[in-house]
Amino acid sequence: MAAEDDGKEYxxxxxxxxxxxxxxxxxxxxxxxxxxxxxxxxxxxxxxxxKSNARLxxxxxxxxxxxxxxxxxxxxxxxxxxxxxxxxxxxxxEEFFDHNPISQMxxxxxxxxxxxxxxxxxxxxxxxxxxxxxxxxxxxxxxPSLQNALEMAMRSLKMLxxxxxxxxxxxxxxxxxxxxxxxxxxxxxxxxxxxQCSLISLxxxxxxxxxxxxxxxxxxxxxxxxxxxxxLLLLHVEPPPAAAKLEPALIKMGFPHHVTGAVGQSKDxxxxxxxxxxxxxxxxxxxxxxxxFCPQCNSKYCELPVECKACGLTLASAPHLARSYHHLFxxxxxxxxxxxxxxxxxxxxxxxxxxxxxxxxxxxxCGRCLQIFCVDCDIFVHxxxxxxxxxxxxxxxxxxxK
Amino acid sequence: MDTGEDLTxxxxxxxxxxxxxxxxTTLRNDPVLAGQVLEAVIAxxxxxxxxxLKNLLALVACDTETxxxxxxxxxxxxxxxxQQDGQHELFNxxxxxxxxxIAQLLKRSAGSNSKGESMLSGALxxxxxxxxxMQQEERQLNARVLVVTANGQSVSQYMNFMNVFFTAQxxxxxxxxxxxxxxxxxxxxxxxxxxxxxxxxxxxQGLLQYLLWVFLPEPLLRNKLALPPRVKVDYRAACFxxxxxxxxxxxxxxxxxxxCKFSPICTTCHTLFKNPGTLPIKPKRKKAKMV
Numbered sequence: 162m163a164a165e166d167d168g169k170e171y172x173x174x175x176x177x178x179x180x181x182x183x184x185x186x187x188x189x190x191x192x193x194x195x196x197x198x199x200x201x202x203x204x205x206x207x208x209x210x211x212k213s214n215a216r217l218x219x220x221x222x223x224x225x226x227x228x229x230x231x232x233x234x235x236x237x238x239x240x241x242x243x244x245x246x247x248x249x250x251x252x253x254x255e256e257f258f259d260h261n262p263i264s265q266m267x268x269x270x271x272x273x274x275x276x277x278x279x280x281x282x283x284x285x286x287x288x289x290x291x292x293x294x295x296x297x298x299x300x301x302x303x304x305p306s307l308q309n310a311l312e313m314a315m316r317s318l319k320m321l322x323x324x325x326x327x328x329x330x331x332x333x334x335x336x337x338x339x340x341x342x343x344x345x346x347x348x349x350x351x352x353x354x355x356x357q358c359s360l361i362s363l364x365x366x367x368x369x370x371x372x373x374x375x376x377x378x379x380x381x382x383x384x385x386x387x388x389x390x391x392x393l394l395l396l397h398v399e400p401p402p403a404a405a406k407l408e409p410a411l412i413k414m415g416f417p418h419h420v421t422g423a424v425g426q427s428k429d430x431x432x433x434x435x436x437x438x439x440x441x442x443x444x445x446x447x448x449x450x451x452x453x454f455c456p457q458c459n460s461k462y463c464e465l466p467v468e469c470k471a472c473g474l475t476l477a478s479a480p481h482l483a484r485s486y487h488h489l490f491x492x493x494x495x496x497x498x499x500x501x502x503x504x505x506x507x508x509x510x511x512x513x514x515x516x517x518x519x520x521x522x523x524x525x526x527c528g529r530c531l532q533i534f535c536v537d538c539d540i541f542v543h544x545x546x547x548x549x550x551x552x553x554x555x556x557x558x559x560x561x562x563k
Numbered sequence: 564m565d566t567g568e569d570l571t572x573x574x575x576x577x578x579x580x581x582x583x584x585x586x587x588t589t590l591r592n593d594p595v596l597a598g599q600v601l602e603a604v605i606a607x608x609x610x611x612x613x614x615x616l617k618n619l620l621a622l623v624a625c626d627t628e629t630x631x632x633x634x635x636x637x638x639x640x641x642x643x644x645x646q647q648d649g650q651h652e653l654f655n656x657x658x659x660x661x662x663x664x665i666a667q668l669l670k671r672s673a674g675s676n677s678k679g680e681s682m683l684s685g686a687l688x689x690x691x692x693x694x695x696x697m698q699q700e701e702r703q704l705n706a707r708v709l710v711v712t713a714n715g716q717s718v719s720q721y722m723n724f725m726n727v728f729f730t731a732q733x734x735x736x737x738x739x740x741x742x743x744x745x746x747x748x749x750x751x752x753x754x755x756x757x758x759x760x761x762x763x764x765x766x767x768q769g770l771l772q773y774l775l776w777v778f779l780p781e782p783l784l785r786n787k788l789a790l791p792p793r794v795k796v797d798y799r800a801a802c803f804x805x806x807x808x809x810x811x812x813x814x815x816x817x818x819x820x821x822x823c824k825f826s827p828i829c830t831t832c833h834t835l836f837k838n839p840g841t842l843p844i845k846p847k848r849k850k851a852k853m854v
Binding site: 219220259324325409410411412413414415416417418419456457474478479480482483484485486487489490508510511512513514515537538541542545546547548549550551552553554555556 | 625627628629630632635637679680682684685686688689691692693695696699720722723725726727728729730733734752756795797798799800801809810811812813814815816817818819821822825826829834835836837
């Protein structure tokens with residue numbers, strides 16, 4: 162006889178009461194507003210939960226594994242799952258390299274019970290976007306093999322030095338997997354090598370996927386629709402809290418300065434050289450004087466950040482590192498206050514928009530500078546600007562570092 | 564006449580005026596010239612509004628203590644808005660608002676410390692929030708920010724400035740800088756990152772001429788004009804211990820601070836590092852060493 166208040170209630174045993182009341186229609190009978198509100202509330206909750214001084218893995222090496230089996234041609238995500246996934250991954254790659262400029266990414270696809278590496282671990286986004294373009298036109302077929310994909314990713318990731326964070330992100334559309342051996346063994350190996358595996362399932366929750374994510378310390382999510390899919394993907398743009406075994410190290414990096422190659426600009430005569438990044442593509446190889454020269458071995462590269470092929474030195478520029486600083490010093494969440502329409506309020510501190518009772522249910526106050534912001538500015542400050550304009554406008558609160 | 568521009572596009576210009584001009588040696592010695600800077604900025608703003616009917620303008624001022632929003636004002640006093648001297652009402656209102664509020668700002672900070680750095684990053688942050696709001700309200704908008712400053716290097720605001728520059732790059736906002744005082748490599752970096760123009764007028768008396776020549780054209784037109792050449796920016800990192808530019812440095816993997824020599828403990832985040840050796844080929848070997 163089950164007790165009435167059993168903790169593990171199933172949904173059909175009135176575990177959830179009246180879930181339809183959470184969603185309300187707005188004046189035009191549309192649900193978009195309330196869905197957006199729910200997503201925004203979840204975002205705020207996540208932001209408040211994030212601890213600010215946790216050690217983050219900044220130099221990330223992530224493999225994205227894409228499922229190209231038969232069920233990816235299914236049309237439950239418009240136009241097909243495959244096309245929707247590729248579109249969202251394009252946005253993900255751009256955001257990822259924006260927030261983590263010194264990280265590297267690789268792409269693997271699973272189809273016909275085999276895994277294929279489409280692009281190897283590199284730090285430039287262009288190569289991956291081209292690879293994604295190729296994947297879009299690849300036909301889907303066969304069954305996915307989780308174990309093969311994990312083994313292939315693990316082979317490259319276990320060679321990396323221990324200060325880099327190693328991650329795998331799997332997008333799985335199928336409910337089954339066809340493996341040559343025992344996947345639990347692979348999962349244990351992944352845990353040994355400190356590789357974090359996260360999964361996004363397009364179909365439903367599968368026990369082995371959840372176990373994989375839990376054992377390795379990653380996250381598992383099932384998508385509801387394409388907006389939720391985007392949200393789940395963009396969760397992985399933020400650096401994960403560093404696993405306990407990640408050893409901190411001083412990484413040797415080079416900071417080349419740009420030589421424009423124009424005559425008369427540099428003191429020495431410009432050196433003509435072939436760039437090392439396009440060596441395997443003879444058509445794009447350029448013989449020119451401009452570019453970035455590695456300070457250790459003087460080989461030329463067109464773009465940064467890159468790992469020098471000749472001497473192994475990581476080359477970057479100071480702004481690339483500066484892009485990652487905002488993860489270490491995030492803006493504290495603003496306090497949410499209800500808006501009283503009757504008072505003659507000053508407009509929002511940063512955008513000068515007057516508050517209106519219909520749009521602004523809550524206004525936001527910064528704890529340090531005590532200025533009031535509207536809801537749009539709150540989102541903008543925390544997600545894009547990473548700096549409170551009020552705190553930056555007063556000499557006492559301006560510096561977050563010292 | 565087809566210039567290739569879309570006629571329904573409006574252009575937003577946000578002028579960030581640094582009122583703490585005491586760092587510029589030419590302006591410190593000549594107060595009349597300092598007043599002319601304000602006149603030049605007002606005339607330039609009017610010129611921008613004249614370029615197209617739909618152009619938008621905003622003005623933020625900053626000094627060493629605070630930042631202040633100058634124009635547009637929410638509670639516009641429209642009661643005595645009439646034509647004066649045949650000047651267009653919009654320009655009249657703009658001029659009066661700017662003069663009144665700058666006078667208020669200067670009076671408030673009259674006796675205070677003028678030795679600190681101007682709160683330029685805060686003003687830029689407010690400007691970008693305003694641009695963000697306008698980009699959501701208007702369909703087609705190209706936005707740029709003009710910074711008129713005499714501030715030199717500002718060390719304590721480095722993080723804020725970098726955040727502002729990356730945000731502006733993301734929003735496709737150009738940041739132009741008209742530098743009246745000592746050279747600022749940080750602002751040069753900002754102009755390079757966002758694609759704007761950095762310019763230092765050789766003669767402050769001709770400020771209005773320089774503003775109209777260099778900063779008035781919209782971004783689309785700029786590649787058809789012969790503007791001052793881009794400054795070559797040195798992006799090498801400075802090490803945290805000596806503040807010297809380094810070619811090869813060591814970066815702490817936890818806090819990303821740069822040092823020029825290996826040390827067993829990071830000065831910023833106090834994490835301990837192991838001795839540098841050759842990188843182990845197999846992690847298992849390293850585990851055996853630890854035991």
